[in-house]
Amino acid sequence: MQSPDVSQIQPNAPVVALKPIQIGSITIDTPLTLAPMAGQTNHPFRVLCREMGDCGLVCTELISSQAIHYRNAKTLTMFDWRAIEHPFAVQLFGADIGVMAEAARIVVDQGADIVDINMGCWVPKVAKTGAGAALLRDVCTATRVVEAVVNAVNVPVTVKVRSGWDRDHLTAVEFARAAESAGVRAIAVHARTASQGFTGEPDWDMIRQVKQAVKDIPVIGNGDVKTAQDAARMFAETGCDAVMIGRAALGNPWVFRQIAHELRTGETLPGSTSSERAWAALRHARLMMETTLMPEIQAIRELRGQLTKYPIGMPGAAEMRASLVRAESLADIEAILEPALVA
Numbered sequence: 001m002q003s004p005d006v007s008q009i010q011p012n013a014p015v016v017a018l019k020p021i022q023i024g025s026i027t028i029d030t031p032l033t034l035a036p037m038a039g040q041t042n043h044p045f046r047v048l049c050r051e052m053g054d055c056g057l058v059c060t061e062l063i064s065s066q067a068i069h070y071r072n073a074k075t076l077t078m079f080d081w082r083a084i085e086h087p088f089a090v091q092l093f094g095a096d097i098g099v100m101a102e103a104a105r106i107v108v109d110q111g112a113d114i115v116d117i118n119m120g121c122w123v124p125k126v127a128k129t130g131a132g133a134a135l136l137r138d139v140c141t142a143t144r145v146v147e148a149v150v151n152a153v154n155v156p157v158t159v160k161v162r163s164g165w166d167r168d169h170l171t172a173v174e175f176a177r178a179a180e181s182a183g184v185r186a187i188a189v190h191a192r193t194a195s196q197g198f199t200g201e202p203d204w205d206m207i208r209q210v211k212q213a214v215k216d217i218p219v220i221g222n223g224d225v226k227t228a229q230d231a232a233r234m235f236a237e238t239g240c241d242a243v244m245i246g247r248a249a250l251g252n253p254w255v256f257r258q259i260a261h262e263l264r265t266g267e268t269l270p271g272s273t274s275s276e277r278a279w280a281a282l283r284h285a286r287l288m289m290e291t292t293l294m295p296e297i298q299a300i301r302e303l304r305g306q307l308t309k310y311p312i313g314m315p316g317a318a319e320m321r322a323s324l325v326r327a328e329s330l331a332d333i334e335a336i337l338e339p340a341l342v343a
Contacts, residue, residue, distance in 0.1 A: 016232050016263040021056075021218045021241045024156030024185040026087050026113055028242065030056035032231070032256045033188075035222060035246030036091045036116070036160070038062060040306060043080040044287035048253040048280060050085065054260035055253075056242070058088045062118045062126075065094030065103035077293035079110055089114035089158065092149075093121060095130035100145055101152035108153045115153055117146060119161045119175075122194035133194035136175060137165045143178040150183035160188040160222075163206040166195040176210045180217050188220035188244050198247075207238040220244045226255075228262035251309030253280060274314040278340035281310040282333070289330045300327060307333065312340055 021028045034041060034049050036059040046058040060081060067075035081088055090112040094100045104115045119142060121132030128134075135142040150157045159179050164170035176187050189210050191202035202223030211219040221240035225231050226248040234243055249255050258269050272280075285303055292299040308321045323336045 015266050016235055018260060018263060021186075023057075023114060023158060023218065026156060028056040028087065030054045030256070030260055031220075031242035032260060033057040033220060033242055033244045034059060034249060034256075035188075035244045036061050036089075036118070037246055037250070038121075039302060040250060042078075042288070042302070043082060043085070043291050044284050045253070045306065046081075046085055046088065047287060048284055049249060049256060052253045053257040055256040057114075058085055059116055060088070060090045062091045062093045062121055062132075063103075063107075065092050065100045066096070066129075068092075068103040068106055069099045077298075079107070080291060080293055081111060082291070083111070087113040089116040091116040091118050091160070093118035093126060093131045095135060095141070095145065097144055097148040101148040104149045104152045104157075108155050112155065114156050114158055115149060116188075117149060117157065117159045119159055120188075120190050120194070122162065122197055127194065133162045133165060136162060136171045136194065137169060139171055139175050139178060142175055143182055146179050146182045146184055156185035157183065158186040158188065159184050160190065162190050162192060162194045163203060164193050166193050169193075170206065172206055173209050173213045176213050176219075180214045184217065186218045186220060187214065188222055189240075190244075191221070191223040204234060204238050207234070207240050211239045211241075218242060222246065225259075228259045228268075231259050232263060250306075251277075251281075251311060274312050274317075275341050277310050277312050278337050281307045281312070282337045282341070284310075285330060285333045285337070297328070300329065300333075303327070303333065307337075314340060 018031055021031050032054055033056055038061045041061045049055040063078050090107040092103050118132055119135045126132040161172050163172050172189055189207045191204050191206045207221040218241035220242040221234045221238050222244035225234055225243050225245050231243045254272055261269050288299055288303055304325050307324050312320055320336055327333045
């Protein structure tokens, strides 16, 4: 599989041929994808990223396979995907082979286009169960989990990994070869170790090594891509087939369109205005309350953390953020944001 062509990247005018990638039978039109992020990548935000353009694939936040097994009510509210999001991935985490296979079958029955296995989450409550990035400490067990999920479903299975557990255990390359042999159809590599969390510099060379190690599946690079320059450099240095964007998209669902336009043309799109950012935050809130499966107050509390990431950028913005943190209803949020629509 050929990676995107990169020609004569200049400081202010990267030009990259953004080719579609194939994940099993599913074509991803633009090789820019939204990273799964806990508490962030719910249905409203995924829709916004798609609506703004050039977000080729979206993914749910990570969902516990054990919680699905026990039909945990709170977890089932995370089954918020809708047909408008196609193609989309549902990300699962867990270390029990049978439970992971069962959870994969359930989410596919509920419409998932792709099942993504989380082997990148480093937070203690996940890692201490042997799931997430902890699986990278035992490639044999990680491979058995992959095999079980691949055999359980008739949709493509992908995996998101870290470089390894720590600098002494860089297992991404070894695991990538095993995962491809087990039937995984794409692998995303966050070029930090689990022990780094989000600190320190990502080592993009690990993405290059994984790309060279696999034979036929796309490799998606991840780690501190914020601008078109970053994306162009990742494509050029690693040969990856797609770039995954995470934290740079929070409060900025335009980032995919902006990066894609600059990569294609070398031209920078104008930034969003304060009224456009307020509009997006308000649409985010309204979509949430129209579609959420959560109790109202739980949805509002989740929104508080999401909406404050939109940089409204106008006089009184700090007071607006402080008010959003205290919002108790959609009416409160509307009263805070609507004045900014005409600013």
